[in-house]
Amino acid sequence: MTTDPTFGFEAATIHELAPADLVQEDRVAGRIYTDPDIFELEMANIFEKTWIWVAHESELPRAGSFKSTYVGRTPVIVTRDRKGNIHTLVNRCRHRGASLCEQRSGQANGFTCPYHAWSYGLDGQLRGIPYPEGYEGVMDKSQMSLKKLRTESYAGLIFATLDDDIEPLEDFLGDVRPWADRFLKQGGGYPIKVIGTHRFKFHGNWKIQLENTTDGYHFPIVHRSWMASVDAETADMLAFMTDPESTVQDLGNGHSVMHMVPEHMDLDADDGTEPLQPRFAPLVAELEAAGADEATIRRLVRSMHGTGSNLNLFPNVSLSSAFFRVLRPVSVDETVIEHIALGPDAPPEIAGPVIRERLRIHEHFQGPFGFGTPDDSEGWDRVQRGAQAAPEMPIMVNRGLKREVVAPEGWPTAHSTDETGMRAAYRMWKRMMSNA
Known part of the structure; x- marks a missing residue:
């Protein structure tokens, strides 16, 4: 059974249409609310490809202030370092992947992984490793900083993105x-x-x-x-x-x-x-x-x-x-x-x-x-x-x-x-x- 084609989408083809075809000028298919596969594509094509609001600058009032949040489904920590610069860091230790910060906000000198105590600065740089002799000749410490997302702000509104090649924030805001x-x-x-x-x-x-x-x-x-x-x-x-x-x-x-x-x-x-x-x-x-x-x-x-x-x-x-x-x-x-x-x-x-x-x-x-x-x-x-x-x-x-x-x-x-x-x-x- 199908609906009137002047009013809706044909039931026989609704699950075959490409996601973009499910949106028309005056209507959208209910499937875009309920299809898990479309949701996965949204995460990849939208939330990992555009500017995502992460904080207001007043939430980072001084050096060492931080806020934990998400860019899409990626957990991040937004920080203000001692020079006043704002960073968005992926909340994942470079060693074995444990989350570094479970607090919503606060004040810190840096972040230390609770699993093996790798420690990082407010800018994401790897600062210390316990028993470092095991890594001699194995790893370049300077290459193991936290992943940092491109971060820009407008009038105190802070945005971050997983896409390094995206247009400047001000162009996106227009x-x-x-x-x-x-x-x-x-x-x-x-x-x-x-x-x-x-x-x-x-x-x-x-x-x-x-x-x-x-x-x-x-x-x-x-x-x-x-x-x-x-x-x-x-x-x-x-x-x-x-x-x-x-x-x-x-x-x-x-x-x-x-x-x-x-x-x-x-x-x-x-x-x-x-x-x-x-x-x-x-x-x-x-x-x-x-x-x-x-x-x-x-x-x-x-x-x-x-x-x-x-x-x-x-x-x-x-x-x-x-x-x-x-x-x-x-x-x-x-x-x-x-x-x-x-x-x-x-x-x-x-x-x-x-x-x-x-x-x-x-x-x-x-x-x-x-x-x-x-x-x-x-x-x-x-x-x-x-x-x-x-x-x-x-x-x-x-x-x-x-x-x-x-x-x-x-x-x-x-x-x-x-x-x-x-x-x-x-x-x-x-x-x-x-x-x-």
Whole structure:
């Protein structure tokens, strides 16, 4: 049995199509969520062939700071050495392959393998070997440093890649850069820093989450309980479903940006007429008591909810309103998500009350007991379960296709409830999987 060929993929051929043929302009085959062989190709053709976000520079504040994470399925340690240089090192001893670091983050002078005590510097250089006489004439110590990945950063956002021949990071980011610059203004005039992180898993394919951050259509439906839990001013701020100025734009290379609160797209563009939300009156009083001037207080309070935009960077990170959302594929139906809260890197008397309030906002929606993330996760799980059925039936990404226009900058643009951002990501997916 097959479906109507004008609507879906023929069941008789769905398992014979090349991966790139499973993505069309307005739909994708459910098989790309469920096929383990496609997942393996994604790891090889995407996560091992492009720039992967690994850290924010504030997570490496001083010499010896490190963070353990992954590039695709490769465990890595991101370090800052004594000269201030940042490195991404494969978390694997060169001797017998044991992992060197199991801590998520911390401070170290170097890394020593717990198996045979080979020791390495913060730059990955092999420093010491116990009982070295056994290696005389056998091994050149200078050739046994940790494998180091190409690492570049933009405005404090650190990326690494397994592909030494890839284009420069700034070329890959392209038109993302001005939007990233705007996102990074949410420190209220101060730099931003990571103030907290939590991780969780969902039982679904990584692309389901990639879609979610550029999906404005689901927000008032899935997040009704959150909308009912906040004050009227916050709810009105996010009532973007009928706002014609609320848009989503394809920025190229699979990246996109969705503007949910257009008046906060650039937090520096403030004419002084927008009233501060009454709920922040106690915070304003604390900042006044701390000696902050009126302009600083206004910038900090207007920044409490972030930038009002979700900036999706293909394939693994979103600069989402007020936090980083990072995804890590584990298997075809398992994905790790990391939510990273942000706050101002300001003097303690200023930063303290602001960070406390931003953490409460983060917990209220993104936290494990919040009103947002648990509802999202349920939706992601259901998509994975449903995708197992009728593999010839497509996943539709056609909303707004006929009302898409091209902005003066050349960006395909539609309403924020449309699926322009998903189509952008899948065009990149198709391009990278074309050689699979």
